[in-house]
Amino acid sequence: MATLGPDDQTFELKQDQELRFEVENAQIEIEVTSGLAEIFGVELVKSKKYLFPIGAKGAVYTWHGCSITMKNARKNMTYVSKETPMNYYMNVHIILEKQRSEAEQQSKRGPITMIVGPQDVGKSTLCHILLNYAVRMPGLNRKPIFVDLDVGQGHVSVPGTIGALVIERPATIEDGFSQLAPIVYNYGHLTPNANLELYQHCVERLWKSVDERMNKDSKTNSSGMIINTCGWIKGDGFKCLMACAKSLRVDNILVLDQERLYNELIRELPKSYDVVLLPKSGGVVDRSRQFRAEARDKRIKEYFYGSRLKPFNPHSFDIKFGEVQIYKIGAPVLPDSCMPLGVTATEFLTKVVLVQPGPSLLHHLLALSFATTESEILEQNIVGFVCVTHVDMLRQSLSVLCLQARPLPCSKLILTDIQYMDSN
Ligand code: ATP
Numbered sequence: 001m002a003t004l005g006p007d008d009q010t011f012e013l014k015q016d017q018e019l020r021f022e023v024e025n026a027q028i029e030i031e032v033t034s035g036l037a038e039i040f041g042v043e044l045v046k047s048k049k050y051l052f053p054i055g056a057k058g059a060v061y062t063w064h065g066c067s068i069t070m071k072n073a074r075k076n077m078t079y080v081s082k083e084t085p086m087n088y089y090m091n092v093h094i095i096l097e098k099q100r101s102e103a104e105q106q107s108k109r110g111p112i113t114m115i116v117g118p119q120d121v122g123k124s125t126l127c128h129i130l131l132n133y134a135v136r137m138p139g140l141n142r143k144p145i146f147v148d149l150d151v152g153q154g155h156v157s158v159p160g161t162i163g164a165l166v167i168e169r170p171a172t173i174e175d176g177f178s179q180l181a182p183i184v185y186n187y188g189h190l191t192p193n194a195n196l197e198l199y200q201h202c203v204e205r206l207w208k209s210v211d212e213r214m215n216k217d218s219k220t221n222s223s224g225m226i227i228n229t230c231g232w233i234k235g236d237g238f239k240c241l242m243a244c245a246k247s248l249r250v251d252n253i254l255v256l257d258q259e260r261l262y263n264e265l266i267r268e269l270p271k272s273y274d275v276v277l278l279p280k281s282g283g284v285v286d287r288s289r290q291f292r293a294e295a296r297d298k299r300i301k302e303y304f305y306g307s308r309l310k311p312f313n314p315h316s317f318d319i320k321f322g323e324v325q326i327y328k329i330g331a332p333v334l335p336d337s338c339m340p341l342g343v344t345a346t347e348f349l350t351k352v353v354l355v356q357p358g359p360s361l362l363h364h365l366l367a368l369s370f371a372t373t374e375s376e377i378l379e380q381n382i383v384g385f386v387c388v389t390h391v392d393m394l395r396q397s398l399s400v401l402c403l404q405a406r407p408l409p410c411s412k413l414i415l416t417d418i419q420y421m422d423s424n
Pocket residue numbers: 020021057058059118119120121122123124125126150153229230231281282283284285286
């Protein structure tokens with residue numbers, strides 16, 4: 001065990017307590033010195049030192065009691081809480097396990113569970129906990145699918161996308177869930193209301209891909225799905241949630257922290273949906289607009305450069321305007337009176353429009369599409385993203401940051417609203 005400095009602290013946690021931390025001034029190092037502890041469902045290895053950078057927020061929870069040492073605890077916000085909702089979350093896990101076992105025995109589809117609630121109530125955290133608990137079940141080989149519909153942060157790929165990931169093993173504290181073979185659909189905006197029609201279209205497409213993957217693998221099929229959603233729950237946001245629940249054939253809806261939303265869902269949804277109200281953890285931290293913007297940048301940086309433990313070496317190269325076709329999805333909607341005969345506003349919102357390359361592309365992410373023809377753009381999922389780092393109108397070329405070396409794997413690119421200033 002490391003020797004303690006003046007800013008370090010030891011904590012003795014009793015059963016069902018958690019040590020909450022917000023790293024504000026100096027990175028912290030956490031070590032479990034005795035007992036068992038976990039962070040959002042990921043077990044901590046005894047005597048291993050875990051580093052958390054400035055900006056990290058989290059909690060070390062213990063079911064049975066443990067001792068923890070924390071370096072730089074006094075320079076940051078840390079406290080022990082005796083009030084946690086973990087028993088409620090464990091009960092949900094037990095019910096889901098029962099449903100998975102029944103599904104497995106009857107060769108049926110397992111529970112499809114959607115987590116909803118306002119912003120900053122711990123929706124993503126609860127998804128992580130439930131997924132980690134599912135794959136930690138000894139000898140059961142659970143393979144649930146994590147579906148992320150939260151375009152604001154992008155947990156599967158970059159912000160502006162929705163995606164799905166088969167989870168086969170617990171996340172790591174440093175890098176989260178393994179990102180092997182994700183299914184990603186490019187939506188291209190940071191909120192569903194920027195183009196609801198396109199958002200719903202992406203959700204429908206995602207369902208088709210996920211459904212196919214579940215049909216091919218009985219373990220995945222019986223393990224079911226855990227779905228994360230955005231915190232947009234009022235007005236059109238509520239309608240959007242209901243449409244997502246329908247598109248993704250949801251069985252269970254877990255509502256975090258909001259009785260009003262819970263009651264609205266009970267009232268509006270058919271009785272076949274199981275809607276449950278759960279408390280949020282008092283530890284969940286409200287995040288400012290600026291914090292969210294920084295988290296998005298960090299996510300995109302990680303996409304191109306990897307993490308501290310798994311760094312990537314992205315490539316920078318030029319592409320001539322003539323080598324690619326760049327499209328954008330959604331044309332400005334015309335007033336009804338100006339609409340061409342037989343064309344609806346919906347068709348405008350999902351219209352694929354060719355974009356003339358120019359300076360406005362600078363810093364934008366472009367999605368690399370699997371589509372081979374223009375008509376496939378809307379239907380196909382994507383290979384990945386490049387970021388435009390320079391536009392040279394004289395040489396008629398773009399410089400891009402790309403995970404793989406030249407040439408691009410495809411020639412059809414889709415312009416997104418997502419911007420990233422590459423400072424590496
Ligand atoms: P969004 O509105 O972006 O969808 P959310 O509802 O998904 O947010 P989370 O991302 O799960 O909320 O949680 C918000 C923040 O609170 C995260 O940084 C998370 O690490 C932190 N957090 C969650 N639970 C706890 C806890 N028990 N103790 C300390 N921090 C926590």
